Amino acid sequence: MPKLGMQPIRRQALVNAAIAQVGAHGPDVTVAQIARQAGVSSALAHHYFAGKADMFDHAMRHILSEYGAAVRAELGHGGDRVEAVVRASFAPANFRREVVAAWLTFYVQSQKSDTAARLLRVYQGRTRSNLRYGLRARGHPDPAAMAETLAALIDGVYLRAALSGLADPDAATAQVMGVLR
Amino acid sequence: MPKLGMQPIRRQALVNAAIAQVGAHGPDVTVAQIARQAGVSSALAHHYFAGKADMFDHAMRHILSEYGAAVRAELGHGGDRVEAVVRASFAPANFRREVVAAWLTFYVQSQKSDTAARLLRVYQGRTRSNLRYGLRARGHPDPAAMAETLAALIDGVYLRAALSGLADPDAATAQVMGVLR
Amino acid sequence: MPKLGMQPIRRQALVNAAIAQVGAHGPDVTVAQIARQAGVSSALAHHYFAGKADMFDHAMRHILSEYGAAVRAELGHGGDRVEAVVRASFAPANFRREVVAAWLTFYVQSQKSDTAARLLRVYQGRTRSNLRYGLRARGHPDPAAMAETLAALIDGVYLRAALSGLADPDAATAQVMGVLR
Amino acid sequence: MPKLGMQPIRRQALVNAAIAQVGAHGPDVTVAQIARQAGVSSALAHHYFAGKADMFDHAMRHILSEYGAAVRAELGHGGDRVEAVVRASFAPANFRREVVAAWLTFYVQSQKSDTAARLLRVYQGRTRSNLRYGLRARGHPDPAAMAETLAALIDGVYLRAALSGLADPDAATAQVMGVLR
């Protein structure tokens, strides 16, 4: 009897492996490396994904969707909307060394991948809108500009974490919130 | 006597071509592409550089040294030290679309290249120190922390410029300086 | 299930092709040439061997192991041990034009390949020991020295066969045995 | 004023360098390496020789001519002709580690170079004839066969010296003469 429903399992395993490998070895990982880490043959990776680029797109999608989930979770707690977004950005699950490194790599590759670029724009828009909304609620004088600044600062902190390999969620959150006084 | 003194000319041309190509096509440019843009054979590129990685290292070095020159130039004008650093960061020469894109790519690759990582660390240290010094002069209550924040914010703005392809020096400067009130 | 068990077949085919091509065209054969003769792509050659050097090492290993088999076969016939070694050295299978030429090439390359050098030393040791043993049995007054001489003479005859392209097993055997009176 | 008569000096320097480099690094030395050791540019090497193969041919020619000179010198001493040839073969000048290694390499390459093959045949013929003549003078029952054997043995001893890197002139001479009792 054939194994049923392997598709979602394999796809998830491959996406995780892609993130882990890209995070560990940078952008030049091979399909074979990813497949090996996922415990399957590289041929199977091509069976489940249209190609390497497709796998990378899905990996980025996964990272962003985990981020989205973190935001929703924080928002669910009630409390300040701005801090919720910032806190979610540095939630331990998203702020793991390898995830941050992978995020940066995919970020760069989105200069070439339309799919990734589109995804990124969607999430950036959502973040901006969340921040503006929260800033307005706080009575901030220029929510639009400050939202941009916060978003850029979050990315900057990510960038430096990716490079230094150090990632301290609480410190990062405090640093970003600091500019709001 | 043969034609003499080509070495520095060729090296510079190749470094410029590397920045332009990487800025335009991302990290996966080929040595042949770079050489073609520089108007030489790929063999010559290998004659003047130890290899592709060496070329990339020198390209990063060049970007950072141009940045360093911009900082020194701004500092020479006198005036506020913090604003000088920020303004230099977004000086038109450094903030060209392709340079920013190349910078991001090399930034990522510095996860693998020790040389690039070292360079980066030097420049980051210098920036941090300049910012602290300027912040102290301004009587800022927590120069160390704010220097980190400004540095991260500068990187974040760069990052977003690299992706959007939009780069407005004055707007960027104003945005960063904004967090100082 | 895929086509299975190609590995040993391909490896053997590639080793044979390597010997044939090196025997025919000298040390500067290309991996592509060898692969073509084996009827596969050069990429596949790299799939089954770590690289060109690895293929050459295995080719030398194969030649020496065939030689070892010939020695054991001759020893199995009983009879004089010295003559068995000499006869085996010139057994038609080992004394084919291309094999001799390939042997010489690998011999030279063993100046650079540690693996090949090690193999060679093992076989030389074995030959020396067989010859000494046989010479002692024959009551030769100085088995050690004569073993060296016989071994060198065998190599010398090989060398000349490699160059002249002529290889007459019986004549070669007689020539070597001649020095024993 | 131009330097005059550099031709023979440069050619000799390049030939010596070729022998040294091939002896040290095997058959895959580059023209640039050889030129560097000779203290000139690789362009100059091509000015004085038709190409790499030509340089190698001349290197072999030089080795053989030094050998020829050694033989003539030994023959001049009077004494046994056979021993003169053997002794000359292992004369320190010819039996230096690097020369022996180079000799072996050129020997192999003569499978491809007609020039080298021709040279080799000439010298082999001369050696054979010298040995036969000397053996006849000694009253040897089968000068032709023994000449072949001695020649092969000399080559075999060379071969082993090339590989082991050990070269003891007197021991080698004794070993070869030993087969004459």
Add this chain to the structure above:
DNA sequence: AATGAATGAGGATTCATTCAT
């Protein structure tokens, strides 16, 4: 005489991808 400059040709090696089983 001599060499830095320059390149064409080629070679080893890698890798995403396809296919037969």
Add this chain to the structure above:
DNA sequence: GATGAATGAATCCTCATTCAT
């Protein structure tokens, strides 16, 4: 569902060789 087998298409890099000066 899964994989070993297989390859075409790069890519980096090397090197002998030529040429202008």
